[in-house]
Amino acid sequence: GQQVMQIPQYQHVQEGEDFTTYCNSSTTLSNIQWYKQRPGGHPVFLIQLVKSGEVKKQKRLTFQFGEAKKNSSLHITATQTTDVGTYFCAAPRDGGTSYGKLTFGQGTILTVHP
Amino acid sequence: DAGVIQSPRHEVTEMGQEVTLRCKPISGHDYLFWYRQTMMRGLELLIYFNNNVPIDDSGMPEDRFSAKMPNASFSTLKIQPSEPRDSAVYFCASRRTEVNTEAFFGQGTRLTVV
Numbered sequence: 001g002q003q004v005m006q007i008p009q010y011q012h013v014q015e016g017e018d019f020t021t022y023c024n025s026s027t028t029l030s031n032i033q034w035y036k037q038r039p040g041g042h043p044v045f046l047i048q049l050v051k052s053g054e055v056k057k058q059k060r061l062t063f064q065f066g067e068a069k070k071n072s073s074l075h076i077t078a079t080q081t082t083d084v085g086t087y088f089c090a091a092p093r094d095g096g097t098s099y100g101k102l103t104f105g106q107g108t109i110l111t112v113h114p
Numbered sequence: 115d116a117g118v119i120q121s122p123r124h125e126v127t128e129m130g131q132e133v134t135l136r137c138k139p140i141s142g143h144d145y146l147f148w149y150r151q152t153m154m155r156g157l158e159l160l161i162y163f164n165n166n167v168p169i170d171d172s173g174m175p176e177d178r179f180s181a182k183m184p185n186a187s188f189s190t191l192k193i194q195p196s197e198p199r200d201s202a203v204y205f206c207a208s209r210r211t212e213v214n215t216e217a218f219f220g221q222g223t224r225l226t227v228v
Contacts, residue, residue, distance in 0.1 A: 033216060042205060043157070045216035088157065090217075101170060102147070102217055104157040 004032075004091050006105030014113050019076040021108035023089035030092060032072045034063060037107070038085045046074075079112050086110070118220035120206050126226045132194040135223045137206030138187055147217065148181055148191050149205040157205075163189065164211075196227045 005024045013019050023032065031050045035043040047056055049065035049072060056063045062075045076083055086107040093101035119138040127133050139146045147162040161171040166183045174181070178197070183189040193200055203224050207217040 042219040042222050043207075043217075044219070048216065093159075101159065101162070103159065104149075106156045 004089055004103055004105045006089055006108060008108055009106060010109050010111075012111045012113065013079050015081060016078050019079050019083070019110055020073055021087050021089075021110075022071065022073050023091075023105050024071045025091065026070070028069050029072075030069075032065060033090045033102070034072075034074055035088045035090060035104075036085050037088065041085075043088060043104075076110075079110070081112050081114055084110060084112050118206055118208055118218050120204075120220035120223050122223060123221060124224045124226075126228065127196055129197055129227055130195045131227075132192065133196045133200075133225060133227075135191040135204050135206075135225070137189045137191070137220060139189070139206070139208030140218055141187070142210060143208035143218070144186070144211050145209045145217075146183060146189050147207040147209075148189070149207065149219075150202045151205060151222075152202045160191070193225075196225075198227045201225055201227050 007022050011019055031048055033048045034046040036046055037043045047063050049063055052069050053067045054065040060077045064073045072089055074087055086109045088107045089105045090102050093103040118140055121136045125133060144165050145162060148160040150158045150160055158173055160173045161181045162169055163183045166186055179193055181191045191204060203222045205219050205222045207219045209215050209217045
């Protein structure tokens with residue numbers, strides 16, 4: 001079935017450095033969502049991308065959806081200690097618009113050293 | 115709204131015992147999901163319901179796992195008998211029937227089977 005691969009698994013950065021995590025799919029996605037999970041917490045929705053080549057920004061976070069809708073990235077500029085957590089991408093498992101079967105990538109664990 | 119409510123928050127049980135996890139979705143949400151999170155496997159979708167009907171339980175690991183949703187405001191995930199490898203954080207999430215809507219997660223139940 002649909003697999004969403006996410007890299008890297010871990011990323012350690014110094015506060016102020018940039019951070020990027022990537023998600024890749026072997027099939028075309030109808031949409032992709034990004035979630036953040038703080039240590040000890042639960043996943044919280046950040047954003048959804050739907051259109052080919054879409055770029056969305058939330059303050060220091062930039063989200064991109066590839067032209068072929070098979071990959072996506074999350075970039076954080078000038079990381080802060082509050083950015084610590086695990087970042088997940090998620091997409092419908094069957095690649096379609098199914099409301100269910102939301103499949104999560106393995107997540108990227110971000111640690112920020114002050 | 116109080117969000118998705120899960121209980122208990124923590125559960126420690128002995129191998130072989132029955133464990134029941136509970137979830138109250140957000141009012142008006144007609145999709146409910148059960149996920150399991152471990153370091154090794156990440157976030158796995160176990161089962162999801164639409165309008166209280168199980169749609170896909172292909173992620174349920176074994177017959178020891180069962181889930182019910184007797185009404186729109188309550189769901190249970192039961193493990194009988196429990197085993198140490200079932201130790202994980204179990205999340206319940208809900209969403210509405212609209213195209214591309216986010217999933218709202220509960221705080222999770224941390225299960226430890228000794």
